[in-house]
Amino acid sequence: MTANTQNKPATADAMQALMAELFPICRSITGDGVRRSLSLLADVIPLQIHEVPSGTAVFDWTVPNEWNVNEAWVKDPTGQKIIDFGEHNLHLMSYSEPLRETMPLDALKPHLYSLPEQPDLIPYRTSYYARDWGFCLPHKQLELLPDGDYDVFIDSTLEPGGLSYGEYLIPGEIEKEVLVFSHVCHPSLANDNLSGLVVNSFLAQRLADADNYYTYRFVFAPGAIGSITWLAMNEDMLHRVHCGLVSVLLGGDNRFTYKKSRAGNAEIDTVVPFVLEENQQPHDVIDFEPYGYDERQFGSPGIALNVGRLTRAPNNEFPEYHSSADNLAFVSKESLAESLAALWRISQVLDANRTYNNLNPKCEPQLGRRGLYGSVGGEHIKSQEHAMLWLLNQSDGQNSILDIAKTSGLPFDTLAEAAGRLVDAELLATADNV
Amino acid sequence: MTANTQNKPATADAMQALMAELFPICRSITGDGVRRSLSLLADVIPLQIHEVPSGTAVFDWTVPNEWNVNEAWVKDPTGQKIIDFGEHNLHLMSYSEPLRETMPLDALKPHLYSLPEQPDLIPYRTSYYARDWGFCLPHKQLELLPDGDYDVFIDSTLEPGGLSYGEYLIPGEIEKEVLVFSHVCHPSLANDNLSGLVVNSFLAQRLADADNYYTYRFVFAPGAIGSITWLAMNEDMLHRVHCGLVSVLLGGDNRFTYKKSRAGNAEIDTVVPFVLEENQQPHDVIDFEPYGYDERQFGSPGIALNVGRLTRAPNNEFPEYHSSADNLAFVSKESLAESLAALWRISQVLDANRTYNNLNPKCEPQLGRRGLYGSVGGEHIKSQEHAMLWLLNQSDGQNSILDIAKTSGLPFDTLAEAAGRLVDAELLATADNV
């Protein structure tokens, strides 16, 4: 890796700056806001942008019409503009259809959304697949609305267009891929999920400068319909996906939560908990469940990819979730940097976690004459020698270095180093079983 | 089900009344007492009575001669009748051969059986396969017998006849069967096993009025030789037995004990403990062992049916076991009703505990356009929606609803209801793997 991709203070500043640029843009599952966001990520990595036309069938779904908004507001009986999309794009329910109408408060109210228990916050609401419209506002404000006629104006378009997603492939030594997915659809929500977009972009930048064993594929797409679309368009290459991560909501200072893949025993399900454990900070490892983010699609029974999820504050588990409180103040550059460091270490452990075959499996090979073992017998054994004995013994094409680390109690890096020496001595060879 | 088969007070009264009618009859492994008992059960359900002739080879065994008794007594040296089969049929050892003889006390004593530690009770003893005779009496009485000559009279017959058993088949949606077995051989013992005969008859009556997925087969036969005979006569249909229960000793107020099938991991081994757990009353779940009731035969290695055992006070584990204290006072109509309710729930969970295939397994289906999912996004998920996501995700033909209940933590009935809706929407189909 080159100096400029190191995980240094400048990177944290750059991530924070990119967050700030992305924040005000109105994103949804389609539309120009998504395109603008992807083009900002393309300043960091050479992202390839794909457009899938409205109406395309993707498994059980259909790519919807594209939604864009120029302007949207509600005026009260005195003519004062009291809710304005121009001030905060959470004010308008995503995919609200065009409307110009005057109506009494009673008719307006079913279209107003608020959070009674968090009366100062604007909620985040969507209606992608049922034609509808709505405004979101603080509950405090909602309660004070006087009776009378309200002017409602939504200058939006819902027309055939496309669903946009970004993709970046970093070829590795082998064709098998590690997939890193993050959703781009949320509007002005900082942790959910500008943080994921930004951290994953910088991870990709750093991996692009490294010599990787696996090929890495980064996908930035809208939630649900985006992963469904990507899976439908790429069904014939899914056999190449060795494992993956939905890597999202990584900007808060909450502890890491790793959610296992559907299988629950894939390599990624061992590697991520190992790295979190290594960090010696509190963290959670939870079982797969079919509710959450795009791991729902990757873990559906007919897809069943080994894709886990790494977050710092998963859905429903932080009070700022899906509200105007999930803003730039909620995330910190320290947390972004910490998340990037964890993902980098995950990629490095994944890369080094080979399974080998012992090429001299009948009895121990004579390490001494290869200079790999001390010549004076009778003394205690050294750590590298011990690691070599473990690797030779367990390398029957079944046990990875992490497996051997667990069985032996020896450090992963000690084993990885010893494995390198044994490969050089032609005593081990990578097992072709990824 | 129709109103008259509901588990209501009238049913409990009817069970108790049938117990009282059955109690005085002298049953054994063959004979007219068994026939009379089966004909009383046939008043509740249309039982089919089978007769297997003495001498028929059944695996390693032979159906024995039939045993019937007219009269049996012992008179003391003063000519007083001191032990009389007419007073309690436990007084005569089952299968005692005919005898008319006068003998001194020393010659009589080896044929007298008592319980020194329960000196007021008459024990229950049998000698089915070695020609012998004997009388059973309270130890208190035995100790006071004076020396002198005793008159012993046994007017019994041991002649070619038949072994009788009752069978009732309730066809279900599929041919696969649930077997419910209870032993009919014990004479005047109320819990062991009139309680099983009566509760199983009323369970059968109630199932006959329901629409069942499985076919149910009820067998009422003598212990050991009866199940061996039934298995030998039905060997070519045993592949149809999906699972079963030896359902006996269900009248006392003792806690339920479920004894697992030999395999230990059959569906019945999950369903019964789940129902007992659901009842939130103390209960035991124990591993299979080859001692006990007819599960010994069902669980022999060459038969190996998935048959567990449900009792409330298994053999050797209640002081009244195999003695005159196991009488009508030992059982209660409340316990009989509770046992019937537990068995009914077991049958209902078994029936609903399907394994499905997701018919749209690639990514989630679009539940919203089928009216199965709320249209406004961003809010918390509802219980039926959550249940549907779990069912769709886990339905790969491997996981039953009970499995999914365990994995998800969602209630069985919530999942069963959601499964019904998904079947109606043609998103799930029952996996053909029972």
Add this chain to the structure above:
Amino acid sequence: MTANTQNKPATADAMQALMAELFPICRSITGDGVRRSLSLLADVIPLQIHEVPSGTAVFDWTVPNEWNVNEAWVKDPTGQKIIDFGEHNLHLMSYSEPLRETMPLDALKPHLYSLPEQPDLIPYRTSYYARDWGFCLPHKQLELLPDGDYDVFIDSTLEPGGLSYGEYLIPGEIEKEVLVFSHVCHPSLANDNLSGLVVNSFLAQRLADADNYYTYRFVFAPGAIGSITWLAMNEDMLHRVHCGLVSVLLGGDNRFTYKKSRAGNAEIDTVVPFVLEENQQPHDVIDFEPYGYDERQFGSPGIALNVGRLTRAPNNEFPEYHSSADNLAFVSKESLAESLAALWRISQVLDANRTYNNLNPKCEPQLGRRGLYGSVGGEHIKSQEHAMLWLLNQSDGQNSILDIAKTSGLPFDTLAEAAGRLVDAELLATADNV
């Protein structure tokens, strides 16, 4: 077995006497000391001695030149002999090459080995595969050596010859073998491993007088190169090895440690812990690791024999290890006798731990008519009857007697006795699956 092979006091005395005879001999991985030692064992059992010529290729290794020593010493600047192989053969590093040289202390020091933390002891050091020389001495003495010129003399030979090992085969009822291996290479170290040589010889003597199910093979060979050589010479018969033990370091009063085979779930891995548990003395059972004694070779992935290791004080785990403190005072005849008793019981449990097939697997056989079951029913079951029911139920060719003992909670010997009766009654037959 005959009276003279019983495990009686005379045996303990004989073992101790043999230890004393063997102790002073200078052993190494080759040479006349090994031959003399094997010939002393041949007084106990009819050992067959094999010689493998120097230069023979054995897997990745080559049998080295043979090493013998006549004399070796160091004289200080005053001409006084301060280190003398004649006094203790640990003083000379094993495989030291011939040398006659005068040198200053600075040149000598790199060739002197001591134990700074155990300053009174002479360490044990070797240099089998790198030509070198060295002397071992107490650290106390090393620290006091004055400057000046030292006379160094090593009258050794390093010439083509042979590697010697002893083997003794005791044919059993079946051809499958139990292998008992111990290393003969260490010089004057009593626990490591004269104790193993002596205990294994007496175990072999006792087994030779018994009727054994398995064939037993005892191998006495140098560590590492010896087991590698034996494996290379016998590769085409390794399929006959059912299981085995590296049975070494058995003379101290330390607790037994059983180290499992590489597989970890072989029969030997159940039998040895069972016997240690039965002894009701503290003991350890540890997992396989590829460091230790010759189990390293037996457990290499291309050999993978089910060979565990039994010791009382494994390498590195007692302070006297590989030093002059591992002398005759460190071992006791009580410990030797205890070790022999444990090994004998292990052989007897292994021998009796058959897996059977029930020849009458459909329902229970009628034990009563074979005189194997009481004729009066209704009473509690007896221990032998219970054992027979368990054996008949579990004997499907999958469960050994030890497995059934664990499942049933019945004693091993009760089950073994009942199995004998069922075999005699032609109801069980040994499963041919060793």
